[in-house]
Amino acid sequence: MMDIKVLKPILGANDQRAQENRSLLEKNRIVAINFTASPGAGKTSLLLATIKALRDEFRIGVVEGDVSSAIDAETVAKEGIPVVQINTGGACHLDATMISNALESLPTEDLDVLLIENVGNLICPASFALGEHRNVLVASVPEGHDKPYKYPVMFSKSDAVVLNKIDLKPYIDFDQDKFTAAVQGLREKALIFPVSCKTGEGIDHWASWLRDQIRVEQSN
Amino acid sequence: MHELAITEEILNLVLSEASKNNAVKVKDVKLVIGEMTGIVNESVAFYFNEISKGTIAEGAKLSFKRVPAAGKCRDCGHQFVVKDFIWACPDCGSLNIDITAGKELYLESLGVI
Numbered sequence: 001m002m003d004i005k006v007l008k009p010i011l012g013a014n015d016q017r018a019q020e021n022r023s024l025l026e027k028n029r030i031v032a033i034n035f036t037a038s039p040g041a042g043k044t045s046l047l048l049a050t051i052k053a054l055r056d057e058f059r060i061g062v063v064e065g066d067v068s069s070a071i072d073a074e075t076v077a078k079e080g081i082p083v084v085q086i087n088t089g090g091a092c093h094l095d096a097t098m099i100s101n102a103l104e105s106l107p108t109e110d111l112d113v114l115l116i117e118n119v120g121n122l123i124c125p126a127s128f129a130l131g132e133h134r135n136v137l138v139a140s141v142p143e144g145h146d147k148p149y150k151y152p153v154m155f156s157k158s159d160a161v162v163l164n165k166i167d168l169k170p171y172i173d174f175d176q177d178k179f180t181a182a183v184q185g186l187r188e189k190a191l192i193f194p195v196s197c198k199t200g201e202g203i204d205h206w207a208s209w210l211r212d213q214i215r216v217e218q219s220n
Numbered sequence: 221m222h223e224l225a226i227t228e229e230i231l232n233l234v235l236s237e238a239s240k241n242n243a244v245k246v247k248d249v250k251l252v253i254g255e256m257t258g259i260v261n262e263s264v265a266f267y268f269n270e271i272s273k274g275t276i277a278e279g280a281k282l283s284f285k286r287v288p289a290a291g292k293c294r295d296c297g298h299q300f301v302v303k304d305f306i307w308a309c310p311d312c313g314s315l316n317i318d319i320t321a322g323k324e325l326y327l328e329s330l331g332v333i
Contacts, residue, residue: 001247004330006237010229010251011325092222123258124222127325149307152289153256156319185307185315188294 014128017096021131024103025114030061031217032114033210034130036154037138038147039120042164044072045197046138047115051079053207058112058214063102065094065119072117082106093124096131113214122151133217136210140165145175148182156186159213160193162206167196223259226325227267233327234277241332246277248331254287256322261286289322 009015025032037043044064051060062083064073073085084102086094099116106114116132118125137158139147142165148155155161161183163176176194183190191209195202230251238246249268253259261284272278289302293309294316300309307317 001331001333002241002243004237004241004243004332006233006327006329008233008237009326010226010233013229013232091225093225095225124225127222127226127257149305152305152307152319153323181315182307185317186319188316 011127011129014096017100018129018131021096021099021103022133024100024108025131025133028108028111029218030108030111030114031134031214032116032130032132033134033136033213034116034118034125034132035136035138036118036122036125036158037120037140038122038143041120041138041140041143042197043117043120043138044075046162046164046195047076047117048079049195049197049200049203050115050207050210051076051081053203054113054211054214055079055081057211059110060113060115061106061108061111063094063099063106063114063116065098065117067092067119082111088119091124092119092121093128094118094130095128099130112218122147122154126151126154126157134159134213137161139163139179141168141172141174145179145182148179148186152186155183155190158187158190160191160206160209163192163194164197166194166201167199223263224267226259227264227271230264230327231268231271231275231277234280234330235275237327237330238276238332241330243330243332244276245333246280246330247333248329249277249280249282250285250328250330251282252285252287252324252326252328254322254324255289256319257325259325285328287321287324290320291317292320293317 065086070085076083135158193206292299295314296312298311
């Protein structure tokens with residue numbers, strides 16, 4: 001028997017495809033944002049609020065990842081935004097090949113921004129690069145302030161954390177200082193945007209940050 | 221919980237490395253997996269057994285080297301193994317911790333004929 005030293009990342013092929021996506025996006029001057037969250041945190045609501053806030057400035061496209069159903073894509077399509085639904089057929093995350101296929105169905109020459117809604121899950125999406133420029137994690141008040149410690153890898157690679165459903169704070173034991181300490185403990189420079197997609201509170205501040213990030217990437 | 225997708229990537233990598241080395245049979249597959257990847261050894265072994273059928277890796281023995289989660293305190297510089305998923309510095313109590321190990325996911329070596 002012969003022993004072969006390999007020492008190669010198991011997800012190396014995915015990383016390679018993610019790099020190809022990134023090149024394709026940059027060739028078309030598209031900035032891609034990957035949204036991750038637990039199920040029900042409000043990813044789709046945040047996407048809709050973000051589209052509303054930024055659609056006058058940028059041409060936006062959306063990729064919706066779900067294990068099954070096209071409910072989210074239909075909701076976005078009603079806004080007149082180009083959207084591709086990816087049904088992962090059981091897989092709990094999007095991967096770079098799925099994004100590559102989705103890009104073929106989108107009018108890439110006519111887009112400035114691609115918002116990617118990953119599958120609702122904070123474990124598996126952490127392992128699969130897509131080619132995105134920024135990672136945004138959507139957390140919500142009812143999930144509790146200890147969430148960062150349950151999903152440290154995803155939190156540690158997120159550039160921003162949107163804390164949704166702050167209108168529920170009077171009813172829930174949620175310690176925002178503890179949440180902030182946990183998020184910034186795992187990633188020093190992570191920014192936290194408390195919002196309520198229901199009342200619209202905080203959306204301006206969040207959208208203003210995202211606008212700046214898009215402009216930074218566009219000028220690179 | 222994402223073992224099937226991971227195992228498919230493992231099999232692809234195993235077969236491509238085996239083929240580069242003109243192997244006719246893969247006997248051993250040594251994997252290194254960090255504790256923070258959330259990957260369960262038994263589940264990978266189960267899927268591998270199924271999806272490798274009919275390939276030169278069918279029947280290969282998988283072994284797993286698990287890497288514990290580790291962190292480095294940004295305040296006092298202490299490096300430590302994370303126990304019971306407590307992300308606080310055991311020396312100074314700070315919550316400002318950089319993850320330094322536990323995310324590993326690679327194929328270390330193959331035993332082939």
